[in-house]
Amino acid sequence: MKRMEAEKLFADLVEGTRQQTPVPFIERDAERVLAAIQTAAVFWEVVRLSNVPMRFLCDFCNQLINGDLVVASDGKLSLTDKGKELVEALEIAPVQEGICNACEGRGIDISKFYGSLIEKYSEICKDRPEAIQDYDQGYVTEATSLASVSYAWQRGDLENKEIIILGDDDLKSIAAALTGAPKRVLALDIDTRLIEFINKVAEREGLKNLKAVWHDLREPLREEWLKSFDTFMCDPPESIVGLKAFVERGIMCLKGRGCAGYFGLTHVEASLSKWAKVQKFLLEKGAVITDLREDFSSYVNWDYIKEMRSWSWLPTKALPEHLWYCSAFHRIELLKDVEVENPRLGENIFDDEEVATN
């Protein structure tokens, strides 16, 4: 295939996808997908490696399949001869992955913080409640939770600090309290199973500073939680409304400037345009981003995967066998004091065009 012919074909594919997909889609996104397909066959691995929203990834894959550039079956994608000619003519290189095996790319050594408590935490998690779709759940691996808390410790946001966790299906409250370092850990969640589990663990293990309280984060926060913590952690819904709402609630819980917050954000359900909106929002709220670590958090596959909305989009359907859903770990720090607005939010803060997993 000649370069000009390939460029024309590529432009048509991008334009075709753009007309179909409700999410901002650019040439570089198409390139990322074609780079990932060269490296991995399994669809879920392509999702992970391409770092683009599922919404247009699926739309673009369907364009590729319709154009005889890719064949899809049994959960796998592969380039046809014509597809190979295309990527060669466009000089799109395969994804090269080279993360550090020792720390799974996180850069932090959890054993330096936890030692033998790693096993303890693992034992505790054995009986944990499974993720359910009702509350948009999906929890991270144990290593992720331990690394998140270790990271906060390293940054001075854990020891002798008061920490609030807004939504805790990741059981980070237990991971934090287990270190013995925080002054106080409060977990809020809408799922009574989690509240009971965390409080039972706190009692059994003698974690006096750990407490879980039922709360629906769409409702205003209790007065006693406002401006009362040094650090917040949350894993917000990925809709822009939900994201802002959760992070804003987190910020409202902070005592003031110099306090820190942690949250995750994916590419699977958030375009870079959405990322930019989040960054603008953070700055407006008087927060600065101090850390943003891609693929820090890996999520354990959940049971309701066939019921999530994106299942119907998939170009080839098979259950994932490995971790594929990752998020980027954000740390923010407040530069100014907190203005509290504490509204009641609408029923559905979980949806926008990019959301894929509920």
Add this chain to the structure above:
Amino acid sequence: MKRMEAEKLFADLVEGTRQQTPVPFIERDAERVLAAIQTAAVFWEVVRLSNVPMRFLCDFCNQLINGDLVVASDGKLSLTDKGKELVEALEIAPVQEGICNACEGRGIDISKFYGSLIEKYSEICKDRPEAIQDYDQGYVTEATSLASVSYAWQRGDLENKEIIILGDDDLKSIAAALTGAPKRVLALDIDTRLIEFINKVAEREGLKNLKAVWHDLREPLREEWLKSFDTFMCDPPESIVGLKAFVERGIMCLKGRGCAGYFGLTHVEASLSKWAKVQKFLLEKGAVITDLREDFSSYVNWDYIKEMRSWSWLPTKALPEHLWYCSAFHRIELLKDVEVENPRLGENIFDDEEVATN
């Protein structure tokens, strides 16, 4: 010491520093310094661990010394009994560091990208020109340069791409070209020693796609460089003017949306207020931050350390024996096309109140 007494003393120390220092300084910054002094004795290690600007770190240390909370001698700081009582009463914990030894906290395994070329690069660097103060130089470790390029490769910003490096005392152009992956690597620098060195290496090693060209980045870029590259890398001066100027020049070199840029930013010479200004500037330019990895880049100690402006600020003077000057690695990606403004800049773009090393 009673809590209330400690709080009063702490508030006075912070206020005293605030009156002395020209850089925004908050309670959390004071806390970071006291946390670092508990972990490390050597002054340069306190700088590294506290993650605050040298400017007010030194001012605050002098307050601590005058208040008999810290003693300083032979390049070391230590808390007095009164100082220990203060941090205990305020419950300020020591810094806990637990980075992954295997990857020095970077999360990337350079051997997966470079293999035996690591040694080759090291050999090449043996004859490199030393850093000089005239051009605000100070270069990163070899591992840092290799990891930066590996990171860009992993993100799809290296292979078959055209790369421009604006200021290359880090010799990243050589690290990039050595992989054989990029289509073209162009290094610009004001230092003729570096231009000659890079071009000589390119010739000797047969790196056909590598070229270095003399350029003073205060001058407008040549027409042929504008909107012509997929990726830029730079290590800007830390003054807000210099920072914006260098990053803006980098953005001007990019072909358009979807292209990426890399740069470093420290805490040593940039307060979080300055970080927030940079982030706002990036968003205004249509760029989104996709990665921000703290302490990714470590700088080799330079020869002119006694001549830098901050030497006179030091509470105790001794040359550093270990790496201490680090920067956070930023990756940005363009969401919109580039508007070129290509002005000539003033003579001195290297200064502001926070700058410490020139």
